[in-house]
Structures are given as C-alpha cells and as structure tokens.
Amino acid sequence: MAVYQHTYQHYAGVTTPLWSRFLILPRYAFQGVFQSKLFTGLFAICFAPLLVMTILIYFKHNTTALAAFGLSVSDIGFNINGFFFRVFTNIQTGFGFLLTVIVGPVLISRDLSNNALPLYLCRPLTRTDYVIGKMSVIGFLLSLITWVPLLLLFFFEAYLEGASWWWENLFIARAVLVVSWAHIILLALLATALSAWLKWRIAASGALFAVFTIPTPISIMVNEMFSTNLGTLIHPSFVLNLLMDKLFRLESGMLPDWMVPPTWSLWASLIVLALICVGLLSLKVRAYEVVK
Amino acid sequence: MNAVAIEAPTLGSGWSLWRRQIAGILRLEIKKNFLSKRALPMYLLAAIPVVIMMMLALFDRGMRRGVRTNFAEAMIVFSNLHEGLILRTVIFFGCAWIFMNLFRGEVVDKSLHYYFLSAVKREVLVVGKYLSGLIASCTLFLLTTAGALFFLYLPRGVQANLDYIFNGPGWAQITDYLGITILACVGYGALFMVIGLFFRNPIIPALFVYGWEWLNFLLPPMLKKISIIHYLHSLVPVPVNEGPLAIIGEPTPQWIAITGMLIVTAIVLFLASMRIRRMEIHYGGE
Numbered sequence: 001m002a003v004y005q006h007t008y009q010h011y012a013g014v015t016t017p018l019w020s021r022f023l024i025l026p027r028y029a030f031q032g033v034f035q036s037k038l039f040t041g042l043f044a045i046c047f048a049p050l051l052v053m054t055i056l057i058y059f060k061h062n063t064t065a066l067a068a069f070g071l072s073v074s075d076i077g078f079n080i081n082g083f084f085f086r087v088f089t090n091i092q093t094g095f096g097f098l099l100t101v102i103v104g105p106v107l108i109s110r111d112l113s114n115n116a117l118p119l120y121l122c123r124p125l126t127r128t129d130y131v132i133g134k135m136s137v138i139g140f141l142l143s144l145i146t147w148v149p150l151l152l153l154f155f156f157e158a159y160l161e162g163a164s165w166w167w168e169n170l171f172i173a174r175a176v177l178v179v180s181w182a183h184i185i186l187l188a189l190l191a192t193a194l195s196a197w198l199k200w201r202i203a204a205s206g207a208l209f210a211v212f213t214i215p216t217p218i219s220i221m222v223n224e225m226f227s228t229n230l231g232t233l234i235h236p237s238f239v240l241n242l243l244m245d246k247l248f249r250l251e252s253g254m255l256p257d258w259m260v261p262p263t264w265s266l267w268a269s270l271i272v273l274a275l276i277c278v279g280l281l282s283l284k285v286r287a288y289e290v291v292k
Numbered sequence: 293m294n295a296v297a298i299e300a301p302t303l304g305s306g307w308s309l310w311r312r313q314i315a316g317i318l319r320l321e322i323k324k325n326f327l328s329k330r331a332l333p334m335y336l337l338a339a340i341p342v343v344i345m346m347m348l349a350l351f352d353r354g355m356r357r358g359v360r361t362n363f364a365e366a367m368i369v370f371s372n373l374h375e376g377l378i379l380r381t382v383i384f385f386g387c388a389w390i391f392m393n394l395f396r397g398e399v400v401d402k403s404l405h406y407y408f409l410s411a412v413k414r415e416v417l418v419v420g421k422y423l424s425g426l427i428a429s430c431t432l433f434l435l436t437t438a439g440a441l442f443f444l445y446l447p448r449g450v451q452a453n454l455d456y457i458f459n460g461p462g463w464a465q466i467t468d469y470l471g472i473t474i475l476a477c478v479g480y481g482a483l484f485m486v487i488g489l490f491f492r493n494p495i496i497p498a499l500f501v502y503g504w505e506w507l508n509f510l511l512p513p514m515l516k517k518i519s520i521i522h523y524l525h526s527l528v529p530v531p532v533n534e535g536p537l538a539i540i541g542e543p544t545p546q547w548i549a550i551t552g553m554l555i556v557t558a559i560v561l562f563l564a565s566m567r568i569r570r571m572e573i574h575y576g577g578e
Contacts (some may be wrong), residue, residue, distance in 0.1 A: 200400045205495050206388075213502070214385060217376045218340060225348055225369060 021125055025133030026140055029107070033137070039102055046095040052089050053153055056080075061160040080157050080246040082248040085172050089150060089244065093183045096142040097212070100113040103141065104191025107134045108285065113199045123285040131281055133196075135188035142187065147180035175247035182240060186270060189277035212237045229261045231287030233269040243268055310416050317420030318414070318427070321394070325428035330393060334386055334428075338436045341377050345370075345443035363448065367465075370444050371530035374437070374469060379476050379524055380505060383433050386481035388498050390429050392488035394421040395568075402575045414566040422485055424562060429477040437473045441466060461529075468529040475527070479520040479553050482560040509534040513541035514554045523549040 034040055059066055060076055078084060103136075111117050120130055154173050158166035190211060198204040215235040222231030232238050232255065243266050245252045252260050325331060348369075379403075398404035407417055445453045445462075456462040483501065487494045505521045516522045516539075526543040527534065534540075544552070 200397075202396070202493055202495055205493075206498070209495070209499065210385060214337075216382055217381050218344070221344060221373055221377055225344065225373075227353070 018124075022129040022133035022136065024125075025130070026137045029103075029134075029137040030140075033103055034139075039099075040062055041151075042098065042102070043141070043145075046092070046099070047149070049088055049091045049095075050145075050149045050153065054156070056084075057153060057157050080161070081169070081179060082109075082172055082175070082250060085150065085154070085176060086248040086250060089146070089176055089179055089248075092146045092150065093180065093240075096146055097187060099141055099145070100138055100187045100191050101205050102209050104138060104208065105195050105198070105201045107137060107203060108192055108195040109199045109201060112196060112284070118287050119183065127282070127285050127287075131192060131285055134151065134192050138188040138191055139184050142184045143180070146183065147177050150176045150180070169233060171247070171249060175244070178247055179240070179244050182243065186236065186240070186274060189274050189281075193277040193280040193284075196281055210281060223259050227258075229259050232259050232261055233265060236270070238272070239266050239269050243270075309319070310413070310419075312324060313412050313416050314351070314420040314423065317407075317417065318424050321421060321424030322427060324474050325390060325424055330389075331398065331428075334389060334432055337382050338432045339437055340478055341373060341382060341492055342439035342443065344373065344377070345440040349443040349446045366534075367530050370440070371528055371532050374441065374472075374526065375521075375528060375532045376435060378433070378440070378473070380521065382436060383429070383473065383476045384480060384502065384505065386433060387425075387429055387477060388484045391422075391425045391484035392494050393497070394425050394485055394488065396488045396494065399573065399575065408573065414568045418485075418561065418565050418568055422481065422564075425481050425485065426477060429481055430474055433473050433477060434470055437469050441469065441541070465529045468527065472524050473525050475550065475553055476520070476524055479523075482557040483520065483562075486560050486564045489564050504563070509538040512539060516541045519555070523553050529552045 034043075056076075057080055060073065060080055063073060064070060066075070111120065117130075121127065125133075151173060154169075154176065158169075168220070190208060194204045194207045194211075198207055198246075216237075219231035219233075219238060221233040222234070223229060232242070232278055236253065242260055243252050245254070246263055246266075398407070408414070416432065432456050445456075453462070456544070457466070484494075484498070487497050488500075505519055508516055508519050508521050508525075511519075522541070523544055527546060
C-alpha cells in the first residue's frame, strides 16, 4: 500500500477495561522498585516475623515436634489470641511504614519534577486513576506483608484449633483486615501527598517520619496541660495504636485511660487527615502548572 | 604612544577579605533562610509551643495547673515544655531542616556550583553558611522561647511579674532559657550541617541522632556525655524529672557544658571545612 494511503484509523482491537487502567502504573513501578537490592532485601526481611509466627502456631499444636525439644504444650507461655495477632500486626505495619518511606517519596515527585504528568493525563487516564495507580504501588506491597499473610495464618490457626475457635475469634480476622487497611490507606495517602509537594526525596522521607514523630510531645503536652484527651487525636500513630487495641479487644497499654478519646473520634481524626491528603493531592496533581 | 599600566583593583586579603565575603554570603543566605518557601515549615513548627502556652494563658482559670493559682507548678510545666517540645522537637527538627538545607538544598536546586565557581575559599563558605543558619535558627527559636515565656507570665499581671523578674529569680531564669536555646541552635546546627555534608541521604543519621537524644535518659552516665541534650539538660534552671526509668547522672557544671559545646562545635565545623575542600558536585545523583 502506498504511504499516502496510510490514513488515520481508529484502533479496532480489544481495549483494556476502564476500571483496570490504573494498574499499568504499579506494573512499571514494581519493575523499578525491585531493581534495588536493598529494597528487595528489606522486603524479604518483612516476612521473617511471619515465619516466626507460623512456627509458633505450628509448635503450639504439635506435641510430637515439641517433644523433640523436650517440651510440652504447657511449657509454651502464650496463647494464640487477640494479643498474639495484635503484636504481629503491629510489627508488620511497622515494616510497612519502612517500605513506604523507601518507595513513597519518589512516586509522584519524579513525574512532577520532570514535567511528565501531561504524558500520563493525555492518555485515557484520569487524575483519580493516576493517584489511585500510584497509591496502589504501596497498597499492593503493604497488603503482601500485612493482611494477606496474617489472615492466612488466622485460617491456619482456625484449621488447627477447630470451628469453635474460628467462631469465637472471628473478631481477630476483622481487626487484622480493618487495621491493615487503615494503615495502608493512610500511609499511601500521606506518601503520595508528600511526594507531590516535596520534590526532594529526602525531604519527603523526613516529612513522613516527622508526621509520626513530631506530634508525640505535642499531644502529650496538650493532654497533660489541659487535662484533655484531644491531644491524642493529633498523633496518627497514637490513633492507629488505640484503634488496634480496641479492635483486638485489648486494654490500652500505651496511654492512661483518661487520655484515650472515644472510638468515633479516633476514626474521625483519621478521616480528617485522609481528606487533607486528598486535598493536597488534588491541588498538585494537574496536567499543567503555572510557574510564576 | 605609551602604554599605561592599569593596576588590578585590590580586594584586600586575609581576615578583611574573608569578613567581607562572609558578610556577602550572609546577605544572600539570610534572605533565603527567612523568605523562601522552605522557611514556611519552620514558622509553623516554631509557633506550636507559643500557641500551646497562649492557650494555657487564655484558658487558665479552669486548668488543673493554673498559672495564677500555682505558679511553681506552672514553672515545672514550662520547664517540661521547654525541654520536651522546644529543645527536643522544635529546635531539633528546625535545625535539621535549616542546616541540612544549607548545602543539600543548594545541590537539589542545582545552584551550589555558583558558590564553588566564585573566588571564595570553601572554608569561608562553610563559616558564612553556618552563621546564616545560626542567625535564622536563633532568631526564630529565641522568639519561640520568649513568646512561650511571655504567655507563661501574662496571666499573673504586670506588677507580680515585675516583682518576680527584677526582685526575684525571674530574670536569671529567662536568660538561662534563652541562653540554652542559643546553645541548642549552636550545637544541633553544627551537627546537622556536617551530617548534610557527609551523607547523601541524611535521614538515617538524623534519625539515629534523634533516637540517641530521646533515649539519653536511659543511657549510662558515660554515654550520656556523648549527646547535646545532656549538656542542655544540665543547664535548665528548673530541673525536669526524667521519669522512673531514668539513670541519673551527675549534671555537668555550667562552664564545662558551655565551653564543651563550643569546642565540639568548632571541631565539627573544622571537619565540615575539611570535607567541603574535597567536595565534588554530582547533581544527577540527587
């Protein structure tokens, strides 16, 4: 066919469904993320506590294996209960925070500093798709080390203990799921918002740490000086830990009772923080930018 | 036609030249430190203790630790606020931001080569930048401390405060708190400037320092001395209770604390000067 006859024709092949178009962003992001040996090493280390957890659950139910070490079930000084899962959920979300600090700060900043955002948004990808795509990088990574393995271990324990344990402890599965997703959504929103506003990677990492460290003395001071529990609400880490205690049906060991606000206010403070992040993202993630 | 020899303009030498160069660097840097967008988080951070003390002054009547009713208790509260919030948080993070940005910020903005290409000794550049950071941090955090003190005294009324300041221990306490604030800026400033020069990613060493400073009360007396907060803690006019788990160490005498801090700062600045002499810029790596 002659060259002049090659006119524009609409693509007639199969198109990707609209809902799944954002998945292109994490696909390419993971290729970059796992090129770093340091990150891959840290990601592998994240599974070490889960391995320990599996071994503990296994030993708790295997008298033959215990006998090989000269131990009996009564020698094991812990129970597989809400506290057990709370401790490991805490460890895993802590690792999740470290992964976010490494991966999060460059998610959007590189696109913004290289003026690459129009290249994304000129394709059939909305601003929301773009942000969800970037957040899903953190979402997938953190899911793999938090709720997915923890729920599998919950089912493993339920299988070994029987149906009655499963029914009595169903709240643990709910707590694992809710706490993990609260962490994932909050960390993903914070990381992407800071990445969009602070183009310097180190500053964004520092700011992510600062969000969780600077409020510590402030909230304690406010609580102590004004005899209130409102100060607790400005500290995301306190809020998440208190929610964790409530969902796992445990007493709060972190703060005295009078510093613990009602549950609805804990959720409200997280929602406010999330909305602030969404607002910051909507201000910054635009196809064009007027530079004065 | 006779050629006329034109003499090159004399720039001066030695101290007079360096003084002028430092003054020039200060003019540029102070403007950057106070007026750039990067200064905004500092203003917000510095305002937090003042706002807390202002709230305490406004809602004083209903408070358990009211300033009017129990001033001795209020002084203890302020001492805790000064050490826990102003020194360990506001000045720590503030100095980290200001002093790490002095060089690392220029690298990010791809503007450090302008300084390196000008006829300025790099050691002079270090001193000029350090002094600019020190002026910015001292101004900001002295205002924070002074503002917090103002709202501590405010609810007691003018006469009671004049009596307390000029006929009581008030004046000595105010100068002590302001002096400790300056010393904190001097110490943390030098430390963070050198961290910013030696490490491409200064977050990890900065977090290590943060953890070390916060856990200082748990450290054995010998290790306590390898920290800045220990010397600042030794100088506070109203002692702060470090809690039941604290390992009590002998407080360092005032003259040793101040002299030691200044000597350590001089050593750290010397190290920074040594480092910057061999520094090469790789903007692409940032």
